Amino acid sequence: MQISFSPQDHAFRRTAREWLLANVPRDRAPHSGRPARDFALAWLARCHAAGWSGISWPDEYGGRGLSQERLIIWYEEYARARAPSVLDCTFVALNHAGPTLIACGSDEQKAFHLPRILAGQSIWCQGFSEPGSGSDLASLGTNGRVEDDHLVVNGHKIWTSFADIADYQELLIRTEPGSKRHQGLSWVICDMKSEGITVRPIENMAGAVHFAEVFYDNVRIPLSNVVGDLHDGWRVAMNTLAFERKIAAIGLQLELSVKVEDLIDLASPPRGSSMADRLATLRAEAAAMRAMTYRTMLRDPATSSDGSLVRLCFAELAQRVHRAAMDILGPDALVEGSWTHDYLESYSETIAGGTAEIQRNIIAERILGLPRTRHP
Ligand SMILES: Cc1cc2nc3c(=O)[nH]c(=O)nc-3n(C[C@H](O)[C@H](O)[C@H](O)COP(=O)(O)OP(=O)(O)OC[C@H]3O[C@@H](n4cnc5c(N)ncnc54)[C@H](O)[C@@H]3O)c2cc1C
Known part of the structure; x- marks a missing residue:
């Protein structure tokens, strides 16, 4: 496939290449834990300070509103410079939590979270899979009971990448009692420091600790953290998975x-x-x-x-x-x-x-x- 780039695109490529040459860290990124978090956030903050974080996000959310062609150029140069892998602990925030908030979040949710994501101030994880509900996500059972202006969450997620070092989670739960499959789910922003959350890390066969089990024991989440409408989480989650893939x-x-x-x-x-x-x-x-x-x-x-x-x-x-x-x-x-x-x-x-x-x-x-x- 031939993509045509304008003279301005070529100038953009040169600027990106020069910046990456001067700024890409020489050390290999740590695989897991606090060192991985500190490394990834420091690198993202550096990109952000120079205007290279979220370049295709709309201006109003802290991005530069650049075209898909420019995004392609940026990632071509990024890979060529052997910059830190994009699949690090900032991946969820930048690639699917942020875009989901842009597509489905409230003004308050966007105003609070999007600038923090781009500036390298928050790590997100994804709490979708459960034991027995991976491929068949619609069978999930972790539930949130509405109590005044909160959801009270109980249940168990698994394979949650970077749960041990995350600040926030995109959490998919069943909020409508008695609902089945895709109905009655909600996509909520869960603060990982909330009382009642226990994170139990799992070591993979490469010896790295990327993912974890997460247990929820009467975790209180404000209803204002629901993204999209209450019980409309399946639609929001499909947005998330489309961005992720x-x-x-x-x-x-x-x-x-x-x-x-x-x-x-x-x-x-x-x-x-x-x-x-x-x-x-x-x-x-x-x-x-x-x-x-x-x-x-x-x-x-x-x-x-x-x-x-x-x-x-x-x-x-x-x-x-x-x-x-x-x-x-x-x-x-x-x-x-x-x-x-x-x-x-x-x-x-x-x-x-x-x-x-x-x-x-x-x-x-x-x-x-x-x-x-x-x-x-
Ligand atoms: C490195 C890694 C990181 C992950 N990070 C996260 C994360 O951050 N957050 C999160 O929520 N989840 C995460 N996951 C979980 C991942 O999404 C699930 O493992 C995946 O969806 C499969 O679910 P499962 O493990 O329950 O397997 P199962 O769904 O039990 O599948 C077992 C086998 O059966 C097959 N199978 C199942 N249903 C069908 C079907 N209908 N047709 C054909 N074959 C079928 C599957 O392909 C598989 O081979 C991660 C997984 C890995 C490996």
Whole structure:
């Protein structure tokens, strides 16, 4: 796909490239805990101070209202500069909590939270999944009872990334007693310091502590923290998931494209023609994935299901890229740090944000028009 950039776009690219060259931290970001939080917030605050945070958000919410083309340029340069991964603990706030508030939040919610997100002053996490309610999100049971001007929340979430270091949570709960599935849910802003919240971190197979279980024991949340209308949380959550699968894709995918080039360097000279073929295929697949993402971003109107195409393509390619890295490194993978860590993490790509099977179901039903999955 050919995108045409104006002379002003090229000037913008040069400015971005120069700023990134002078400012990208040299240290590798810590994986988890307070060090990860401090590192990510300091980097975001630095971007913000120079006008590089939320560049496509509307001016009125602290962004620069720049076009999708400029956003593409920014992320191309960001990846090229090997800046800190966009998939850090600021990911939820910047890529789906903030955009959800812009789309569905009240004026007060936007005025309070959006400037803090962009300035690197708050970390958000996502409390959607529960034990037994991951793919089948509509079956969730954590509930909020309306009591005067508060919700009193009880229940249990799981796999909540960065819950241990987050300030706020996008929390999806059942607020209408007796309601079933998509009905009667609400999307609320939960202050993670509220009384009655217990966070129990979970270590993943890469040895990192990214996610946690979260328990709610009579947690009081003001009704003014409901985003959208009370009991209208499914609609709001679908906005969140569309942002998570689509907007978020661009930074991650460009990062992966740069990784493919790093992999080609790692393999040079490739041992045997089959590895050379494999690397050439990965480079072509990365280019195809980028073209699909750009097309999705620039298509007007885009559909909310487009995100599943780019998410699925990215997730499976990321696994193939890291598998190739292990084959190139061979026994050296045992002593090498970052490729091996990222290889172990890549297993989660086809689970997080909706599994590969669920993305395929969405593509089948909503894009290809095949019959819908029946729920009991
Ligand atoms: C790294 C990581 C970070 C995460 N972060 C968060 C977070 O911050 N917040 C949050 O809320 N959640 C988070 N999750 C949870 C994630 O959204 C769920 O793990 C995911 O939705 C799958 O749910 P589950 O684990 O309950 O698996 P299940 O839904 O039990 O699925 C088990 C298997 O059955 C398959 N399956 C289920 N239903 C169908 C179907 N209808 N058709 C075909 N196959 C099906 C699935 O594809 C999967 O292979 C994270 C997960 C990971 C791995």
